[in-house]
Amino acid sequence: MEQSLSYFIMAWTDPYLIFLTAAGTFAGIYVGVIPGLSVTMAVSILISFTFTWDVNEALAVMAGVFLGGVYGGSRTAIMINIPGAPAAIAAGFDGYPLAKLGLAGMAIGVSTTVSFFGALFGIAILAAAAPIVSEFALMFAPRDYLLLAILGIILIGALSGESLAKGIFCGVLGVLIGTVGLDPISAQPRLTFGSMALMGGIHYVAAMIGFFGISEVLVQTLDLKKKIIKQKVDKILPSWSVILKHLPLSLRCSAIGTIIGALPGAGGDIAALMAYGHAVRSVKKPTRPFGEGAVEGLVAPEAACSSAVGGAYIPMMTLGIPGDAVTAVLIGALYIHGLKPGPMLMIETPHLFWFTVGNLVMASVFLLIFGLTGIRAFAKMVEMPPALLMPIIVILSVVGTYSIQNSLTDVYWMLAFGIFGYFLKTYGFQIGPIILGVILGPIMDISFRRAIITVRGDLGDFFLDLLVNPISLVLTAATVGLLIGQTPVWKRYAAGRRAKKEAAAG
Amino acid sequence: MRRLNPGETAFGYLMLAFSLFLLYQTYKIAGFSSIDSGGAYPMFAAALMVISSVAVVIRNRRSPKVEAAGPAGEWRRFRREVAPPYPLIGYVGIIVLYMLLVLPLGFNVSSFLFLFGSFWYLYRKGIWLALGLSIGSVVSIYIVFRLVFRVILPEADWLDLSLIGLGG
Numbered sequence A: 001m002e003q004s005l006s007y008f009i010m011a012w013t014d015p016y017l018i019f020l021t022a023a024g025t026f027a028g029i030y031v032g033v034i035p036g037l038s039v040t041m042a043v044s045i046l047i048s049f050t051f052t053w054d055v056n057e058a059l060a061v062m063a064g065v066f067l068g069g070v071y072g073g074s075r076t077a078i079m080i081n082i083p084g085a086p087a088a089i090a091a092g093f094d095g096y097p098l099a100k101l102g103l104a105g106m107a108i109g110v111s112t113t114v115s116f117f118g119a120l121f122g123i124a125i126l127a128a129a130a131p132i133v134s135e136f137a138l139m140f141a142p143r144d145y146l147l148l149a150i151l152g153i154i155l156i157g158a159l160s161g162e163s164l165a166k167g168i169f170c171g172v173l174g175v176l177i178g179t180v181g182l183d184p185i186s187a188q189p190r191l192t193f194g195s196m197a198l199m200g201g202i203h204y205v206a207a208m209i210g211f212f213g214i215s216e217v218l219v220q221t222l223d224l225k226k227k228i229i230k231q232k233v234d235k236i237l238p239s240w241s242v243i244l245k246h247l248p249l250s251l252r253c254s255a256i257g258t259i260i261g262a263l264p265g266a267g268g269d270i271a272a273l274m275a276y277g278h279a280v281r282s283v284k285k286p287t288r289p290f291g292e293g294a295v296e297g298l299v300a301p302e303a304a305c306s307s308a309v310g311g312a313y314i315p316m317m318t319l320g321i322p323g324d325a326v327t328a329v330l331i332g333a334l335y336i337h338g339l340k341p342g343p344m345l346m347i348e349t350p351h352l353f354w355f356t357v358g359n360l361v362m363a364s365v366f367l368l369i370f371g372l373t374g375i376r377a378f379a380k381m382v383e384m385p386p387a388l389l390m391p392i393i394v395i396l397s398v399v400g401t402y403s404i405q406n407s408l409t410d411v412y413w414m415l416a417f418g419i420f421g422y423f424l425k426t427y428g429f430q431i432g433p434i435i436l437g438v439i440l441g442p443i444m445d446i447s448f449r450r451a452i453i454t455v456r457g458d459l460g461d462f463f464l465d466l467l468v469n470p471i472s473l474v475l476t477a478a479t480v481g482l483l484i485g486q487t488p489v490w491k492r493y494a495a496g497r498r499a500k501k502e503a504a505a506g
Numbered sequence B: 001m002r003r004l005n006p007g008e009t010a011f012g013y014l015m016l017a018f019s020l021f022l023l024y025q026t027y028k029i030a031g032f033s034s035i036d037s038g039g040a041y042p043m044f045a046a047a048l049m050v051i052s053s054v055a056v057v058i059r060n061r062r063s064p065k066v067e068a069a070g071p072a073g074e075w076r077r078f079r080r081e082v083a084p085p086y087p088l089i090g091y092v093g094i095i096v097l098y099m100l101l102v103l104p105l106g107f108n109v110s111s112f113l114f115l116f117g118s119f120w121y122l123y124r125k126g127i128w129l130a131l132g133l134s135i136g137s138v139v140s141i142y143i144v145f146r147l148v149f150r151v152i153l154p155e156a157d158w159l160d161l162s163l164i165g166l167g168g
Helices: A002-008 A015-033 A039-049 A055-080 A091-100 A104-137 A142-160 A164-179 A204-221 A240-245 A247-262 A268-282 A295-318 A325-336 A343-348 A350-372 A375-383 A386-405 A408-426 A432-454 A459-468 A470-486 A488-505 B008-030 B040-062 B070-082 B085-105 B107-123 B127-148
Strands: none
Touching: A002 A350, A015 A039, A015 A055, A015 A350, A039 A055, A039 A204, A039 A325, A039 A386, A055 A091, A055 A104, A055 A295, A055 A325, A055 A350, A091 A104, A091 A295, A104 A240, A104 A247, A104 A295, A104 A343, A104 A350, A142 A164, A142 A432, A142 A459, A142 A470, A164 A204, A164 A432, A164 B008, A164 B040, A204 A325, A204 A386, A204 A408, A204 A432, A204 B085, A240 A247, A247 A268, A247 A295, A268 A295, A295 A325, A295 A343, A295 A350, A325 A432, A343 A350, A386 A408, A386 B085, A386 B107, A386 B127, A408 B085, A432 A459, A432 B040, A459 A470, A470 A488, B008 B040, B085 B107, B107 B127
């Protein structure tokens, strides 16, 4: 315990680390503020610069960017009704009506404070739950990791896009990108087309930056003449009475956010939408009707999406399974720094875990500070024309990709993925599952092969194991249930039942 | 269901063809030799990709079609909405040119040319503003990444900044 505490405060005693966390949070908030620049994009470009750094320094920056970015998106959602990040979509439902009432300052103040408490809540759960989960995870067999990974891809595929088929297509595409190169077990070349350059595989950071950076630049290029509306914001410090009044709701929504964030494949965006739904159902007398500027409708999603950050770290640190696209990128960064996220991480390098927890707490404090100040700079950022911003993103993408292994081939891959990503986005495919697939692909590959080896190649025994072992059974049931729930047959059946119920009630 | 975007039907078929190609390529790795061979897992993934792209094609066929007069009309809308020559195709051209020039010209010079071209092409507020902005951006990027973060940037052989005491 004492040791954990000393690791925890490590981030608080080194001025350079404090500076890096602050800088990360600041960068995250302001990247999140810019519509179209997602946290995932910021983290993917940023991690490539940290490869040569000390691991603590890299972790400090990443924690800040993640937390700041998730929060930052809500500001534009409130002020101009353009969410800066997917997690902020729900914040616009009532935040923007508040801004139209001239209460943008109050809305930003409330959202910042609630985000701060939500983030702390999520981190507290992370600190309490992760050690338990990781001990539990030591009992996981390779097939359980396989199931968890499949579950993650299906979940993100089902929740993030317009159809499960597109989600699975993208997830599997990512898996295949991850298999290019030499087979990790038999060293057989796979999908290399006889090219030496492909033997080493396609670096996943090149794929991430291409899919999130360049493709977004191309999407934004089409929309250069977007008009930005100016808003006047004066007082943003919320009064204690407002905070205290909404504290119970924000605690409930933080709990929702942490749980959703901890699920593999679901992140802040879904947490925020679920929390909004919870608020609509549970708050009987909102300050104003929902959708017309109810403070509750802003408190709920903001608390949830910030607490989802702590939640998302749980499967990442204990299982090595990403909770969403951003944690997928973070896991990639940990690999590059020579760390292996998973149950052994807590045992072999407990200081990294407690250091991260300490860092996240510090990032939350900076979130509060930067969130309640610098409104003028924020207004300038929102007004920055995409025509000036996009070329800079291209340069950062090139620098980031090149610095992975000083290779221009990676840069060309990044561009190719960027153009491909543009078409995928245009036609309703989601990018998130691809990145999850790239990170989960190798985990699934090795888990699958190990699982098959343990049953000596007998497929019958493999399937039997899925049902006999309690952990595997729960995961199998969840996976199968989720798949069936997404089929058109089940959806029709469920819709039919709902209609019958409504007919009976009405 | 939303109305399809111009070119979406063709893209669906293209993705189906792409996944069939990948299925064939993954089959070539180890065939059906054994379930734990290096090829079985990618082949399973590619098969899943084929199935999901078939589902996408079927869904596309059921969705409301693009409002356009035949394939020629859809092509025109594709050229106007999805891949317009200005700014999209032109800008992709500029990015490609930049990436080809990084090696012969080095990072600083090629990035300056790229930024200058991009600002001029996208921002359209005159050549002097584009010049000033691109010089300012390249200098700040160089200071932040090369001097502060010590990131290695592509450098041209003929332009050795270390000679004048910069970089290294």
